[in-house]
Amino acid sequence: MKFRASFASAAFNKSIRQAVALSTTLAAALLLLGSEPAQAQAWPTKAVKMIVPFPAGAAPDVVARLLADRLTHAWGQSVYVENRPGAGAIPGMSTLARSPSDGYTIGFVPAAAITLTPALYKAPQYNVDTDIVPVAIVATGPMMVAVNSQTGITSLAELSTYAKAHPGKVNFAAAQPNSVPHLTGEMLSRSAGLNLFTIPYSGSQTAVTAVLAGDATLTVDGLPALVQHVKAGKLRAIAVTSAKRLPGFEDVPAVAETYPGFDSLGWFVLFVPTGVPSQIVEQMNRDVNKAVQDTDLIARFAELGVYPRPGNAAAAKAFLLEQRAAWKKNVAELGLQPQ
Structure with missing residues (x-):
């Protein structure tokens, strides 16, 4: 009888320990599951x-x-x-x-x-x-291809004709070497066979100034650098580099309309x-x-x-x-x- 009582007591104590362990595990799991959303909700708590x-x-x-x-x-x-x-x-x-x-x-x-x-x-x-x-x-x-208005060039086709008539004399003002605008201009030159002569500048302002002064024929750059001069009639936008025409500039064709697949x-x-x-x-x-x-x-x-x-x-x-x-x-x- 004593053996049976001790055995029953041991079994009971074991069950209690297992129940406590299970409860602890479940509580830890629930805490872990709840911690990630809590952390996410807490962000940000500072600048x-x-x-x-x-x-x-x-x-x-x-x-x-x-x-x-x-x-x-x-x-x-x-x-x-x-x-x-x-x-x-x-x-x-x-x-x-x-x-x-x-x-x-x-x-x-x-x-x-x-x-x-x-x-x-x-x-x-x-x-x-x-x-x-x-x-x-x-x-x-997206970027624009812009020329000095006094060149009389109004399209990529005319730019191509002009470049072939003046080999090696069509200067491209590149706004910062190896930038996206610069290399977009180089890809355009390659796609159209323009054989442009690239002149690197330190940034957009100096490149645009060169085109305005007639020291370069064209430049390729983001809209902010060019739009005010286009609206003033000093530069002419002959293309945009996106796959399609841009809202607000529907009269400016995409390069892809002349050279399919071009998109920058x-x-x-x-x-x-x-x-x-x-x-x-x-x-x-x-x-x-x-x-x-x-x-x-x-x-x-x-x-x-x-x-x-x-x-x-x-x-x-x-x-x-x-x-x-x-x-x-x-x-x-x-x-x-x-x-």
């Missing part, structure tokens, strides 16, 4: 830094600040811009890549930093595939360092998409020659893969080598 690899006051910087202002209201925390300009966007991108993966550092990243810098610099100091991840496409920025865009994508929790990335994506679909912001973007392109993070990743493949091909066709 968020937006790294912009452009000088303050440049058109892309203005776009970034417009977005930062909208996100400040959406998140209830200050989103402040830190300008880190430099060749190939390397200073800003390397800083972003080394930042903590806590969601408090984001990058307003241009096309060249993702498509050209990794291909044209031997040591870019960041790896697009491992150091950063895309959050959302903010906007695209500037763009801006929001990135974060690799390792930021997925819940935070998803929240950022939703809030950026909401911001860029605001009527007032769309109007402000239009003034700067950029067009919102909302979509989820997967769509952003697919877009970037497509763009990187296209520019890898372009760089190879142009025979460019890493420096």
Whole structure:
């Protein structure tokens, strides 16, 4: 009887211990399941830094600040811009890549930093595939092909005729060497057989000034650098580099109408360092998409020659893969080598 009693008591105690262990395990599991949403809901609890690899006051910087202002209201925390300009966007991108993966550092990243810098610099100091991840496409920025109005050139066909009649004498003012506008101009020259003579300039302003002065025949650049001169009649826009004509510029044909398949865009994508929790990335994506679909912001973007392109993070990743493949091909066709 004593043996049976002791056995029953031991069995009872074992059952109690198992029940307690099971309860503890379930409680821990529930706590773990509930912790991620709680963490995501808690973000952000402090200011968020937006790294912009452009000088303050440049058109892309203005776009970034417009977005930062909208996100400040959406998140209830200050989103402040830190300008880190430099060749190939390397200073800003390397800083972003080394930042903590806590969601408090984001990058307003241009096309060249993702498509050209990794291909044209031997040591870019960041790896697009491992150091950063895309959050959302903010906007695209098509470019214009513009000539001095006094040349009398009104179309790509006339430019081609003029170039063939003046071999080696049609100067192309390139706004910053190996930039997206510069290489877009080189691809146009290759596609159309223009045999342009490229003159590199330090930026958009000096390149446009050269065309206005008659020192160069044409330039290719984003709309903000050209529109005021086009409207004043000093420059003539003979094409846009997007696959289709642009809203507000329906009278300017796309290059693709003359040279099928031609499509070149500037763009801006929001990135974060690799390792930021997925819940935070998803929240950022939703809030950026909401911001860029605001009527007032769309109007402000239009003034700067950029067009919102909302979509989820997967769509952003697919877009970037497509763009990187296209520019890898372009760089190879142009025979460019890493420096």
